[in-house]
Amino acid sequence: MTRTVAPAPSGSLENWFRRLLLAYPGPYRRRHGGEILTTLMETTEPGRRRPSRADMTDLIVGGVRQRFRVSGRRPAVLLAAVLATVALGAFGAAAGSWWGERTFTALPSTAEMDRLADVIAGKPQGAPDKLPAGPVLSASTAEIVGGGTGLITTPGWTADQALARIAEQGWELRSHKAADAEELGCSGEFVATRADGLVLRGDECRTEDGLLVKTTVFARRSGAYLPLTVAGALAGALAGWLLTAGVSYRMRNLSSLRRATIGILAGAGLAGAALPVVAVCANTRRLLTNLDDSTAPVYVLHAPLKPLWYFSFGPSHMVMAAAVASLLCAFTAVALSRSGTVTAAEQTPLAG
Incomplete structure (x- = not known):
């Protein structure tokens, strides 16, 4: 028989479990959080005020794994996750490169x-x-x-x-x-x-x-340039996958019209990111070619996003405009997925 768990005082075992459950995505907590909490409380020996190390590890690892899991594992969603990882990884590398360039010696007038x-x-x-x-x-x-x-x-x-x-x-x-x-x-x-x-x-x-x-x-390239660029690339790639996984979970509870709108915006954003990603990758190759030569010009990764002529076609601001339009589409898609209404069956005290 299922035992009803009474509210516990601050700092109690139940509050510990509730905090640890924050490792899971919000939609997953709303759907399964109550069941997980009840199971944990029933299987923990009486008198404990804190979870065991094994329980803490299981909850954190399980939550992180769930955040990386793409809902439904549909080929289109998986492809979108991969493309978003590549695109935001390139944008993150460009942001790190921009920050790294700020550490260079000031240029002469x-x-x-x-x-x-x-x-x-x-x-x-x-x-x-x-x-x-x-x-x-x-x-x-x-x-x-x-x-x-x-x-x-x-x-x-x-x-x-x-x-x-x-x-x-x-x-x-x-x-x-x-x-x-x-x-x-x-x-x-x-x-x-x-x-x-x-x-x-x-x-x-x-x-x-x-x-x-x-x-x-x-x-010359400063010592901070490469670490900042790599850190930006890793942060961007991580954000790309996690955002796609989160949107895929939330889309399960949205209307068909909203799902279609999000799909169109995501597709437009990925298509718009193609040119900036190719430009950043091209400068990555040029940077790596002279990586060991401290007297060679530094082709900073974010140079294509500067307002200058870069390609032999299109206006000088073409790459920057494509990057901005791509990010606007992506952020709008994420915002639309978060503004969906949670169904009554999923509303639990663990929602958040």
């Missing part, structure tokens, strides 16, 4: 780049002809930040002299390959670093009129 170009060109000694440094894009819009010295035509200019001048400005030469004296084209290169984390990379190109030195300054 256009005026600072122009002064550096003067040092490389040798100005004011000899007053060489030099085009102004190219504008430096801000970190919010640039994938690789840099400016150029322009064409240097001063007779007698040498790269060795230029490298000596930048050394006086605190730059340490890492490598130098001189341009071919007999061949036209960009055959020379130098790389220098500064203690604050900036890298100066220059290409020496010989033309019929002299040397064209194109320079780029960018920040």
Whole structure:
């Protein structure tokens, strides 16, 4: 015969079990919580004020497993869970990358780049002809930040002299390959670093009129960048699966119209995420290619979401717009699933 469990004082065994049952999803607690609580109270020896370690472990592990379980195991729902995991994993990696980029060394201004170009060109000694440094894009819009010295035509200019001048400005030469004296084209290169984390990379190109030195300054990857990016990817992937599992449970008690609406919104969100996910994955490949080279430009994962031209088709804000539209569809679908009415048969004191 089933024994009726009387209300227990605060801190009692029953309240312990109720708190542990929070590990289970809300819909599952509303449907089975009362039965689980009664069984636990009946099978626990009298006089206990706290659950045993085994009971606590079973409830927590069972609750977590239930939260990851996709209701019904229908192929379409499982596919949606996998796609949502991939999409939000990519968005999470982009968010971690954005946070990680905030730890990079501050980039030089256009005026600072122009002064550096003067040092490389040798100005004011000899007053060489030099085009102004190219504008430096801000970190919010640039994938690789840099400016150029322009064409240097001063007779007698040498790269060795230029490298000596930048050394006086605190730059340490890492490598130098001189341009071919007999061949036209960009055959020379130098790389220098500064203690604050900036890298100066220059290409020496010989033309019929002299040397064209194109320079780029960018920040080295900080030690926090990769951990933050990986953490963001894991958090996003976890959220994608858990959100899909939670929606699948709640949809069982919704009307056909609401289920169809949620399905359409989820499909639209996953379709809209395709372009941003492909762009983030492409930059992931570029990042991994130069992972061991601290003097190579850092192709941050979230660069495609910046308001710049990225693909050879569509407007510059296309990837960002697709990502925002995708997330709006996803959040609307989740909100619609949570606003459903719980049936009277499922309403128990454990609802929450």
